[in-house]
Amino acid sequence: MNQHAALVGTGTSPYTRHPGPGTTTGGVLADAVGRALDDAGLAPQDVDGLAVASFTLGPDHAVDLAWRLGLSVRWLMQDTNGGASGGGMLQHAVRAVEAGDASVVVLVAGDLMDRQAHLDLVRNYNRATAEHLAPLPLAGPNALFAMLTTRQMETTGLRREDYGGLVVAQRAWATLNPGAVYRTPMSLEDYLHAPTVAPPLGRFDCVPPVTGAEAVVVAAEERATGRRVRIRAVSTVYNADDQLGDGLRTGVADCAAGAWERAGVGPEDANVVSVYDDYPSMVVAQLADLGLAAGSDLPRFLAEEVATRRLPVNTSGGQLSAGQAGAGAGLHGLVEVARQLQGRAGERQVDARIGVVTGYGMVLYRHGSCGSVAVLEAA
Structure with a gap:
């Protein structure tokens, strides 16, 4: 039709x-x-x-x-x-x-x-978690992503300060979002001196669970x-690497090129970006997978584009400051970018015509197995 x-x-x-x-x-x-x-x-x-x-x-x-x-x-x-x-x-x-x-x-x-719901979820997330990770005991995915973050730091030269600039920038966005659970301004010193959860991850590197929903x-x-918001392209992929990759390249990389091509725009055209942010390292990985920054350029890119908020990334504050409402996190970025493109984001409004949203998740055993990219346009 x-x-x-x-x-x-x-x-x-x-x-x-x-x-x-x-x-x-x-x-x-x-x-x-x-x-x-x-x-x-x-x-x-x-x-x-x-x-x-x-x-x-x-x-x-x-x-x-x-x-x-x-x-x-x-x-x-x-x-x-x-x-x-x-x-x-x-x-x-x-x-x-x-x-x-x-x-x-x-x-x-x-x-x-x-x-209790959060504890039940992390203990029985899937069969691999229940049979292989929970008996260790492994209280959720923090330890897995601590290892992945260490690997990313060794591969790219990123330091904790680089991740901190990203987290602090998202908290600055969150101070402008009345719907964010955590809105108290954060400094780099606050980030660096937060209690350690699983080295090198500190408290502010780990997404906080909340109750809520998005539609x-x-x-x-x-x-x-x-x-209205035009939906220029949507692409998804499942189990792209059979859990055999290093986790630093996500399924977003397998979606991005096709999504940009179908949308008729490129990474350089994106005015507002929401990437799935359960951990800062995954924000970094998806920004690279989208083609916004090369691996060797990540420290400069984070410092000059993300930490300064020159490139609007996760303008809701992301899940790291707004909170992760279980599966609601899969729609969180889509709702935020849609509101930005409609010009209805309040104090955090940016000048945006093209927005991109990624999804990432379902840790089968070592890292996320699913990825998605949606390119949207203000009508």
Whole structure:
């Protein structure tokens, strides 16, 4: 049917470190959906497609959530790929709208992530975690990414100060974002003297779990009632290196060239960037994989472009300051870039026409196995 899909609304269920009594995963997901539909000027009866990503929705599934939301849909998807779920759901939703399988698709991702839920997740993330890592005991992925960060430092010449410049810059963005959980200004000294978690990682290198959810509405362009965002290209890849690589090259590298080509723009055209930031080393890796900086040039690039905020990277504060709402992290960057391209980012607004969003995640055994790249344009 050759309909053009656009991103026409966004919604966030506010992030919190301490969810109140009665908070449920279904509740925060429903809240984000409602906010996104209100933003798009649409009603639940307009929705004929739903995609869901969540670690803690069970025993319910996507169809249960649709029923609880009062939705009758003809297109339904449940994505289980964490940090890459946003790109995967967006790619499928665009195809559904273009094919005429649905005209209004809501993508929603998030979790109730209190202490117990977080512990359960890191102990039983997958079979490799439960059978090989948890018995060590290995309390989550910090140790894995500490080793990866050390490898990156040895390969690129990066120092802790270089990572610190990135983290401090993201916190500066977060001070302008009322939705960020951590908004207190941070200095490089604060970063460097924070308690060690797993050398060389300190407290501010590790993403903080929060409760919350994100949602976006993808629809045929004629359904847009406000300022829409054009979806120029979306590309995803799964298990690109069979867990045999060094982890410093992510699946984003396998998506980037094709995404830029289909979008008809290049890395030099990006005005705002959101990359998945569970650890600073992964921000660095994805920026390189996008073609924004060469490996040998990373220290200069971080110092001159990222730390100075000349290149707007993770303008929400990223997950490192805004918080990681479980699977909601897969949509976090997409929501932020969409708001920037709509000119609705408040005090942190930048001048942007082209935005790029990456997804990264699902640590199968050694590092993330999934990657995605989405190139967006202000309409």
